[in-house]
Amino acid sequence: MAFSDVSTPDVGALFERVPKATLRAHVVERLRGAILAGDIPPGAPLVETSLSERFEVSRGPLREALRQLIEEGLVVTVPYTGTRVAELSVEDVHEIYSLRTVLETFAFEQVWPRRDDRFRAELRRRNEALIASIDAGDDRASILNELEFHGLVYEVSGHRLLQRAWNGLRGRLQLYWAAHHRAHGRRGPKRDSHDSYIKAAFGADLEAMRREIADHMRRGVETTERFLRTMPTSSGKPKRGDNS
Amino acid sequence: MAFSDVSTPDVGALFERVPKATLRAHVVERLRGAILAGDIPPGAPLVETSLSERFEVSRGPLREALRQLIEEGLVVTVPYTGTRVAELSVEDVHEIYSLRTVLETFAFEQVWPRRDDRFRAELRRRNEALIASIDAGDDRASILNELEFHGLVYEVSGHRLLQRAWNGLRGRLQLYWAAHHRAHGRRGPKRDSHDSYIKAAFGADLEAMRREIADHMRRGVETTERFLRTMPTSSGKPKRGDNS
DNA sequence: CTGTGCCAGATTGTCAACAATCGACCATCA
DNA sequence: TGATGGTCGATTGTTGACAATCTGGCACAG
Structure with a gap:
């Protein structure tokens, strides 16, 4: 995926540490995909308990995934109240x-x-x-x-x-x-x-x-x-x- | 703190929603302060259990605080192995x-x-x-x-x-x-x-x-x-x- | 002496239950 | 009728215990 891999196959890369994927990373991918695909439209609420059973994870990793998506600007949240997909403006x-x-x-x-x-x-x-x-x-x-x-x-x-x-x-x-x-x-x-x-x-x-x-x-x-x-x-x- | 407050005292601001501070936010402040003050020098390990008892919080909020400091570039982590203060380069x-x-x-x-x-x-x-x-x-x-x-x-x-x-x-x-x-x-x-x-x-x-x-x-x-x-x-x- | 495989300790990742807070609804009263 | 206060359900915040994984060192074979 990285540019250097495109043109110069690097043998050393084959021996690279492949870190075991965490649940959080997996949830981030799936949730981001669902948002970008429009399955969850802008403005829709993202309830932690619902999502955690949808993705079959506990709320811990799910919360951390949400935090990452907040960083990416796809999600907004207000403390103690709720989280939702970011609106367009x-x-x-x-x-x-x-x-x-x-x-x-x-x-x-x-x-x-x-x-x-x-x-x-x-x-x-x-x-x-x-x-x-x-x-x-x-x-x-x-x-x-x-x-x-x-x-x-x-x-x-x-x-x-x-x-x-x-x-x-x-x-x-x-x-x-x-x-x-x-x-x-x-x-x-x-x-x-x-x-x-x-x-x-x-x-x-x-x-x-x-x-x-x-x-x-x-x-x-x-x-x-x-x-x-x-x-x-x-x-x-x-x-x-x-x-x- | 915001610029608009500097020159124009805004009465309305007195009635602004003051969100209840979460533990996570508190830990972020204290930990960031400790790092920037040099109490925890670059390269030093940040063990979740130690920090959680130092700040008297459980590991949940503490982990989320660490994630935020990672975003800020003050901390680096490698899955399942450890977290430490970012090194200088x-x-x-x-x-x-x-x-x-x-x-x-x-x-x-x-x-x-x-x-x-x-x-x-x-x-x-x-x-x-x-x-x-x-x-x-x-x-x-x-x-x-x-x-x-x-x-x-x-x-x-x-x-x-x-x-x-x-x-x-x-x-x-x-x-x-x-x-x-x-x-x-x-x-x-x-x-x-x-x-x-x-x-x-x-x-x-x-x-x-x-x-x-x-x-x-x-x-x-x-x-x-x-x-x-x-x-x-x-x-x-x-x-x-x-x-x- | 060198390399290899395994074990134990340390550390992070995950889970499920519990607590704190908020927002909407509704009854009540001026 | 309009404001006001309380209550309840929903949602996020927090906790402590348990599981998965990694690293470093040690025994052992070559």
Whole structure:
């Protein structure tokens, strides 16, 4: 999955410590998947006891899983009262995309001087995978592929805190994209947008790349914002105890 | 504490919901304080059972507190084996300061067009508080004041995700500064550095402010890196079960 | 002397019961 | 009718005991 594994099979990796998966990690994956798939829509209550029997775990690991999803921005909680899936808002969209612009630009600045051919090749490969999934009409794969595409530059940067910051945005972004694709079916033709992105990434002009990133994000925030405005408020607040 | 409270006493705030403090939150504060004060030095093991009796809590809340400190970068853990205070490294210093440069520049760009006089006044106030604590030789207060000083622009930006990113850096920064000040006593004369920072912040030239931030961070990373190199490796890894 | 397998202690992971708190509902009264 | 106070169910917070896993050292064979 990591960039270095893509092009250079590392024999040493075969002997890597494979830590036994904890229940918490498992619950995080499943719960995150359920939220991003829309099985549990934004605003829906997340009751610890219900979830613990749904996932067949006790409340201990479940609580820790919820805390992690709170960190990722997928879940919000208020002490002694309740926990629910995060709601969507236009303010968040602006924050996500503006910060993303800054981070992705910085990531490219880190990678740029290296003239890394493997990076570029892998970027093209991921772009083709993305195009393929779009053409196939597979929305779920398209979202994942788009995240993989944009994630590459963070991986290659080797900047762990930067990767961490990207991870903090990734889940939030996915939440919006997933809601969008559920509401509107396949997402518009992104092909052109990615073509120019790729072209700039392969060029020699860093300033042009900066502009390209800014434009790319501008288009993203417009699309997402327009979508959000069509569903005025995601729902009348569900009261305590409903489990739609 | 929030910026808006500084200049405009808000009567409504008196009636604000004051959430009952949970044990977890309390433990987080105390444990973080102990780490940042150096009571528990980098690399020292954090055994859940010991800590739970030290803080007179059960392991449940304590574990959740540890998870939060992991998020903040103050603690590292490996499943089924152990948890310890994060070690210091020069790579981390570079990452912290480079990301900080990007974020703080972005924060200033957000605030800049507003020509916010209250922001500038508060910035000056916090700078004077910082100078005062430096002159008084109070290292602990100086660190806190420096964080408050730089934190202002994030608060004023109103950008929650940006504030969140800053919070992710804040603890890590504090860890290094605290170690530095324990090793070397009072930190060098930062007065000049802050004078030019303030001057640029009050000027009209955003580009000059960008340069000032970059320079400021460059000085910071140099100082911290030089300090780290004097303590080659913070210690031979303490073995399992030692509790220094 | 070197490597290998096993054992014991230490540490984290998990569970199920209990306590504290909150929010909605309803009866009551001005 | 509108406000007010109490009560009850629902939900999260906390606890102590138990299970799973890892690490380091030691005996033993080569």
